[in-house]
Amino acid sequence: MPVPLFASSLAAQMPRVTERLAEVAASGRYILGPEVEAFERELAAYLGVGHVVGVGNGTDALAIGLRALGVEPGDEVVVPSFTFYATAEAVAAIGARPVFCDVDPETFCLTAETVEPAVGVGTRAILPVHLFGNVAPVAELRRLGLPILEDAAQAAGATLDGRRAGALGDAAALSFFPSKNLGALGDGGAIATSDREVAERARLLRSHGSRDKLTYTDVGYNSRLDAIQAAVLRVLLPKLDGWNARRRRVAAAYAEGGLAEHVTLPSVPAAVDHVYHLYAARHCDPQALIARLAARGIEARGYYRVPVHRQPALAPYLPAGRPPHLPGTEEAAATNVALPMGPELSDDQVAEVIAACASGST
Numbered sequence: 001m002p003v004p005l006f007a008s009s010l011a012a013q014m015p016r017v018t019e020r021l022a023e024v025a026a027s028g029r030y031i032l033g034p035e036v037e038a039f040e041r042e043l044a045a046y047l048g049v050g051h052v053v054g055v056g057n058g059t060d061a062l063a064i065g066l067r068a069l070g071v072e073p074g075d076e077v078v079v080p081s082f083t084f085y086a087t088a089e090a091v092a093a094i095g096a097r098p099v100f101c102d103v104d105p106e107t108f109c110l111t112a113e114t115v116e117p118a119v120g121v122g123t124r125a126i127l128p129v130h131l132f133g134n135v136a137p138v139a140e141l142r143r144l145g146l147p148i149l150e151d152a153a154q155a156a157g158a159t160l161d162g163r164r165a166g167a168l169g170d171a172a173a174l175s176f177f178p179s180k181n182l183g184a185l186g187d188g189g190a191i192a193t194s195d196r197e198v199a200e201r202a203r204l205l206r207s208h209g210s211r212d213k214l215t216y217t218d219v220g221y222n223s224r225l226d227a228i229q230a231a232v233l234r235v236l237l238p239k240l241d242g243w244n245a246r247r248r249r250v251a252a253a254y255a256e257g258g259l260a261e262h263v264t265l266p267s268v269p270a271a272v273d274h275v276y277h278l279y280a281a282r283h284c285d286p287q288a289l290i291a292r293l294a295a296r297g298i299e300a301r302g303y304y305r306v307p308v309h310r311q312p313a314l315a316p317y318l319p320a321g322r323p324p325h326l327p328g329t330e331e332a333a334a335t336n337v338a339l340p341m342g343p344e345l346s347d348d349q350v351a352e353v354i355a356a357c358a359s360g361s362t
């Protein structure tokens with residue numbers, strides 16, 4: 001039985017989605033406009049924040065979010081190295097300097113303890129990543145006294161102590177890349193914040209740094225959410241909690257089926273409601289496991305095997321030109337293995353994955 005890595009639920013929503021697409025096509029309003037404003041209000045209410053600003057993609061949401069928080073060229077921003085490249089790329093793209101911190105290999109997220117050694121006099125912000133749908137301990141980062149931009153691209157709907165990822169820091173970046181838990185039919189992203197000034201600055205920056213298209217006060221971006229993506233997202237947002245609940249049921253089925261005998265299961269802090277963007281287990285020989293699964297038609301994949309601080313483009317940002325020693329990052333990078341996950345994964349498929357992990361394991 002073939003089992004895909006991502007088992008999405010989009011198909012069932014297609015009739016309603018295509019209806020809405022036809023309405024937007026007939027409306028004549030394609031960039032920003034009422035459809036985007038409605039989605040921004042609905043997402044703000046869902047997250048429990050005051051403002052959402054729709055932008056072109058999650059990477060731009062990070063760059064614009066950092067600038068809206070006041071990060072300037074030359075400032076330092078602490079980022080985990082075990083993340084998607086875009087997290088650190090956005091810091092460098094605005095002329096700031098990514099300073100890499102370690103992660104806890106159990107949770108794949110940074111902690112106050114791993115951030116602290118990376119903080120210095122030049123630090124202007126911390127950029128925690130809610131990796132794989134887990135939630136970084138933002139509340140404990142607060143005691144470091146620095147502005148926090150959450151990278152919530154992989155954690156739409158997740159919570160920490162009952163509050164949504166995206167509502168925990170001073171601002172947050174979300175991505176609606178199609179494979180994310182809340183995915184559009186193309187690129188899309190958003191900045192979430194409860195700070196009205198940060199929201200206004202983000203609105204300005206997404207439209208060429210101009211309020212009135214006459215006076216340009218900032219060198220900004222052309223990065224707007226379009227009405228087509230907003231209309232799609234308005235159909236899908238009400239489904240998100242149900243989909244995430246089904247992802248958690250799949251995770252529970254993996255655990256109940258005995259998967260822990262064959263791999264190290266994802267670790268979920270007690271205060272977190274994980275949304276399993278990826279079901280990232282760990283294994284001492286992940287490539288052998290991936291090959292064994294592939295032989296049975298099961299898709300599995302290792303993520304971020306070369307962590308960001310060892311990517312060639314970011315070498316100029318390393319202190320003394322040398323990669324820092326980040327043992328938790330190296331362990332996470334070497335051992336992670338994402339197993340099939342998604343709201344549509346069946347009990348039989350879960351059993352098949354567990355059986356395949358068991359075969360040949362010692």
Ligand SMILES: *Cc1c(COP(=O)(O)O)cnc(C)c1O
Nearest residue numbers: 057058059084086087153175177
């Ligand atoms: C997807 C992702 C991004 C970037 O989002 P895009 O919409 O693809 O630009 C940033 N950070 C993380 C952790 C992501 O997973």
